Amino acid sequence: DQQVKQNSPSLSVQEGRISILNCDYTNSMFDYFLWYKKYPAEGPTFLISISSIKDKNEDGRFTVFLNKSAKHLSLHIVPSQPGDSAVYFCAASYQKLVFGQGTRLTINP
Amino acid sequence: EAQVTQNPRYLITVTGKKLTVTCSQNMNHEYMSWYRQDPGLGLRQIYYSMNVEVTDKGDVPEGYKVSRKEKRNFPLILESPSPNQTSLYFCASSLFRGSYEQYFGPGTRLTVT
Numbered sequence: 001d002q003q004v005k006q007n008s009p010s011l012s013v014q015e016g017r018i019s020i021l022n023c024d025y026t027n028s029m030f031d032y033f034l035w036y037k038k039y040p041a042e043g044p045t046f047l048i049s050i051s052s053i054k055d056k057n058e059d060g061r062f063t064v065f066l067n068k069s070a071k072h073l074s075l076h077i078v079p080s081q082p083g084d085s086a087v088y089f090c091a092a093s094y095q096k097l098v099f100g101q102g103t104r105l106t107i108n109p
Numbered sequence: 110e111a112q113v114t115q116n117p118r119y120l121i122t123v124t125g126k127k128l129t130v131t132c133s134q135n136m137n138h139e140y141m142s143w144y145r146q147d148p149g150l151g152l153r154q155i156y157y158s159m160n161v162e163v164t165d166k167g168d169v170p171e172g173y174k175v176s177r178k179e180k181r182n183f184p185l186i187l188e189s190p191s192p193n194q195t196s197l198y199f200c201a202s203s204l205f206r207g208s209y210e211q212y213f214g215p216g217t218r219l220t221v222t
Contacts, residue, residue: 009149032209043113043199043213044152089151093209096167099144099152 003027004092006100014108019077021103023090026071030092033066035075038087038102047088048075080107111136113214115200121220122190130185130217132200140203141183142167142211143175145196152199158183159206190221 005024013019021035031052036044050057050064050073057064063076073092077084085107090100113134122128134141142157144167154167158177172194174186183202187194197218201211 004151006151034209036213041215043201043215045213046210049209091152096154096157096206097209097211101149101151 002101003030004090004098004100006088006090006103008103009101010104010106012106012108013080015082016079019075019080019084019105019107021075021077021088021090021105023073023075023100024071025073025092027092027094027098028071029094030098032093033064033073034091034093034097035062035064036089036091036099038089044089077105082107082109111212113200113202113212115198115214115217117217118215119218121222123222124191125189128187128190128219130187130198130200130219132183132185132214133181134183134200134202134212135181136202136204136212137180138202138204138212139180140206140211141177142201143173143183143185144199144201145169146199146216147196155185155198157206187219190219192221195219195221 034049035047037047038044048062065074087102089102091097116131139160143155144152153169156175158164200214203211
């Protein structure tokens, strides 16, 4: 049973435009949500997070939105840069971290 | 430099030949865990440890063992590897279980033939 789902395996965006990565979850007990970024041949690194009591958290070019009623999480990257090309994992936490399948983001020059 | 290290980074082995993947962290973290990453399945937790001598099963523990004799080390042991254990493995650590930000090692790509 996949409690955290990223339904888009890949996404391609033009440099300078907005990238929107989506994530859905099923467990209403999750109380914290995170996004990790992964480059080839490296481990995932923490990018941004949001508590379940908030609906938005911003850090520079990265903004995470949480819609609890829809059980939906999204990551916005504005403007997108070539260095943002990576695999992005969303994760949700309740006693432990549960990860989505990942979305491969490609930023085209 | 704060880091999680894993060795080896790449390993090709044959079915049934015991192997150990080492993991070490230098951040004095209490919580450590092992994940495997497979296409379309994301990261799934194999085992975790909340402190020295305290380990427990994650979501996919079959075929794996772990030990935590020292705080910094958390080796993953495959007693009799099988081809379905071919995967990319990550070790991770965090201050404690409630620390949501986990620090990951660089990964170990294992192929079992």
